[in-house]
Amino acid sequence: MFFSVGVETPKDENTAYGMIVPAFSAYDYGCFSAADTQDQIAPMVKEAILMVVEDLVQNNNVSVEDIKDAGYLVYSVNPEYKDFDSWVMVDVDLSEFEGKPQRINVSLPDTLIKRIDNAVKSSGAYRDRSHFIAEAARHELKQ
Structure with missing residues (x-):
């Protein structure tokens, strides 16, 4: 932050x-x-x-x-x-x-996973796929 x-x-x-x-x-x-x-x-x-x-x-x-x-x-x-x-x-x-990170099992369409991975690689704002998903979840939960 x-x-x-x-x-x-x-x-x-x-x-x-x-x-x-x-x-x-x-x-x-x-x-x-x-x-x-x-x-x-x-x-x-x-x-x-x-x-x-x-x-x-x-x-x-x-x-x-x-x-x-x-x-x-x-x-x-x-x-x-x-x-x-x-x-x-x-x-x-x-x-x-x-808080302590916890592993969860999530199923997503392979095309969505590829889009997430491309966003992670290109933006530089995310450490990895998990960080991207966590930030997206935070954004949605604020609304």
Whole structure:
């Protein structure tokens, strides 16, 4: 999942980059991090996001599918985030919080399986056939 991350640029060499992930404010959570260098921004904020998601899932019965990010265009115009002069999108794999994978036996027409496999190969958005089917199921269950 992609998260919008506000980045506050340090004012001097003794100050770190400050980061915020506003998506969690919908759950009355703050998600903050800091990094000494630009190349540490993504790993440090990913660690913070994973810790917040873990707590949301374990202690607040929030499903990973319920977590939404409104996008940096929404957050960047919010006066609450005026100190964050840059915005980046960080991709964080939340699959570890979705539960234990289980094997099931599903029968599908061979032509449909070929179409799924072609979509997996061509899009790059899916890890494999199972990931494709899981994403399609999530999409249908949201409606």
